[in-house]
Amino acid sequence: MSSPESRGGLPAWLSPVWLVLGAILSVQVGAAFAKSLFALTAPTAVAWLRMAVAALIFWAFARPRLRGRTWVEWRVVLGYGVALATMNWAIYQSFARIPIGLAVTIEFLGPLGVAIVGSRRARDLIWVALAALGVTLLGVFPATVDWIGIGFALLAGAAWAGYIVLSGPTGRYWEGVTGVSVGSLVGALVFLIPGVLAGGASMWQWPVLGLAAIVGVMSSVIPYGLEMVARRSIPASVFGILMSLEPAVAALAALLILHEQLSGVEVVAMACVIVASVGSTRTLAKAPAPN
DSSP states (O other): OOOOBOGGGOBTTOOHHHHHHHHHHHHHHHHHHHHHGGGTSOHHHHHHHHHHHHHHHHHHHHOOOOTTOOHHHHHHHHHHHHHHHHHHHHHHHHHTTSOHHHHHHHHTHHHHHHHHHHHOOGGGHHHHHHHHHHHHHTTSSGGGOOHHHHHHHHHHHHHHHHHHHHHHHHHHHSOTTHHHHHHHHHHHHHTHHHHHHHHGGGGGSHHHHHHHHHHHIIIIIHHHHHHHHHTTTSOHHHHHHHHTTHHHHHHHHHHHHHOOOOOHHHHHHHHHHHHHHHHHHHHHHHSOOOO
C-alpha cells in the first residue's frame, strides 16, 4: 500500500512550510561558514568557489540541452546567470565588512522592492516607508556603520531583484533545473578570473576547498532543491511571508556560529524590514486579481 501524499506529491507528514524553512536555514548557515573562510582567502575567491561547486553539481544532475536554443533563450539565461553571480559576489563583499544579519536585512530590500512595484497600490507606500525607516535608522550612529559594506548589500539586493524578475522567463524557456544549471555555470565563468586572482594560492588549500564545497551545497544546491519542491504546493503569499524570516535567521546563524552581535538600532532596522516584507506580502495576497 502506497503512503498517503499531500499536494505536490509530498508525503502527508511533510509540510512544504518545513521545506522552505529548511532552505532558509541552509542558506544562512552556509553564509556563516562562508564568512569563516574569509580569514583564509579573499571573499571573491569564496564566492567563485561556491558558484563553481554549485555549477558542477547542477550539471552532473541536469545535463541541460544546449543545441537548438534561440537567442532569446540564451539572452534570458545569461542575464539570469549574471544576476545570480553578482548577488553572490556582492553579498560576500558585504559580509566581509558588516554583520551578516545586517547585510541580509539590507539585501532583502531588493525582493521587497519587486513585490511592492508589482502591486502598484498606494497603500503599499506604508511598507516602503517602514523599510526606508529601517535603513535610515542605520545612520543614527554613523561611526558604527561601514557604508561600503552597506553599498555592497544594496548592490546584492538590486541583483536579487534582477534574479527574481529573470527567474520566471528562465523557468519557462529552460525546463526543470537546466536554467539554474546554465545560470550557475555562467556565473562561475564570469567570476573565474577575478576569483582566481583574488584567491591566489590560498584558495587551493584543502581546508578552503572542503569548506567551500560545503558552502556551495548548503547555500545553493540544498535550498534550491527544497524551494523547488515546496513551491509546487505552497501558496505564493505563504512562501513570501516565510522568506521574510531570512534576515532574522541570518542574524541567528551568525550569532551562533560567528558570535556576531547586532546593536539595538540594527535590530530595530531589521524588524522594520521584516515587518514591511510580511505586510507587503499579505496585502498582495489579498489584492483582487486583475481583470
